[in-house]
Amino acid sequence: MKPAIYLSIFCLMTLFGCKSTAPLHTIEQLDIKRYSGTWYEIARITHRFEKGLEKVSATYTLRNDGKITVLNQGIKVSDPGVVKTAKGVAWIPDPSKPAQLKVSFFWPFAGNYWIIDLDADYQHALIGDPSRKYLWILSRTKTMDAATYNRLTDIAAKAGFDISKLDRIRQ
Structure with a gap:
């Protein structure tokens, strides 16, 4: 009897202890020609690189x-x-999901570059990956107004990113 109880407790702990991550939604349409050009990093979750x-x-x-x-x-x-x-290459693996790009700076390794939000004028973008470990707020200009920044951080938080880890980047 005791082994069955321990097994049940272990199963419940495993079930409720696992963190489930909801799917990360990206924008549906992307004009890659309009997206091309220079973007400035306004904020990021900083990593080693x-x-x-x-x-x-x-x-x-x-x-x-x-x-x-x-x-x-x-x-x-x-x-x-x-x-x-750092020079690399990006591509769209699935044309039906144009905002879910892959990027590689060192072949054969590639990471996800998913466009979560992009304004209609292609001036501000929110980039992340499904693991929620990587996040960037980008702008066509070196500055971003507080309202836009707050809107993008709200979207990121609702998508499951830990925005307390965001670092503002001096331009």
């Missing part, structure tokens, strides 16, 4: 083969004379 960087920008250039060249640049806070760059 961006630690210590400010004045970060990403430039997306559409290639003839339909893929996108990605050029990320940032200035090292500890050494303002050093520009750190």
Whole structure:
């Protein structure tokens, strides 16, 4: 009898202890030509590859083969004379989900680059991934008004991102 009780308790703990993540919704339509160009990082959940960087920008250039060249640049806070760059390639694996891109800076490894929100004028974007570990707030300009920033952080929070981990990026 006791083993059955312990097994039941273990199963219940496993069931209720697991964190379920709802599917991450992305925008339905994307004009990749309009999305191309330079974007400035307004805020991000910082990870190892961006630690210590400010004045970060990403430039997306559409290639003839339909893929996108990605050029990320940032200035090292500890050494303002050093520009750190990373060049990669992005693509849309499923044309029926154009806002769910993959990006690779080191083949064969690729990460998710999902466009969660994008204003009609292609001036502000919210980028994340289904794990909720990566999040960026981007703008075509180096600044963003508080109302737009708050709108995007509200969307991120409702989508399950921990916005307390967001770092504002000095441009």
